[in-house]
Amino acid sequence: MDIKTATAVRRLRLVSAVEAVSFLLLLACSVLKRTTEFNGVPVMGAVHGILVVLFVVFLADAWNRTRWAVKRPLVVFVLSLIPFGGFFAEKLLRAEEQQHVAAAHAAAREQSAATA
Template sequence: MSNTKRTLKQFCNVALIEGISMVVLVAFSVLKRTTDYEWAVLGVTYVGWAHGLLFIAYVYLLWMCADRYKWKFRRVVLFFVASLIPFAPFFVEKQLRREQ
């Protein structure tokens, strides 16, 4: 597998995992604010930390794919905004898998 295809595959995988981490983080955040569960606070802390790292990986791989595939600015902005909206990274991942 070439480096270019490997980068796109990594971006797809990170988009999926980043989307899952955002949904889990939102769930822990709601639990933290609506319950007295101590583990909800820990969930926000650790899932938030992991989600932050995944977000950085997502943005880095987005930049790498944009450079290698010469994506239009509009697409890059759309994919970046998708990283900020719960469930939207799943659509990014699905779109990229269709294109592979």
């Protein structure tokens, strides 16, 4: 494992949390649109759409770098479709990121010990 793999998982984790918040804000704007004069759906919809595209791009990058089986990215993607699911995906990805960082540090220590 290298640090680039951990970085890819970290990017996915961070955008997952932000996308989850934007999804909830979009739902709130949708309710407010129907119950009040406030209409934030066009703006929040655009913001959420951009974050979803980033999420999918970062998911593809992390999947490519980590060589996950199909189940892991599918679970992360399905969680992003459920309100509050992005927060569960973020928690799942945080553990994954920590494993990759630990593996990268261990590989760096082994390499420095081998050259010394």
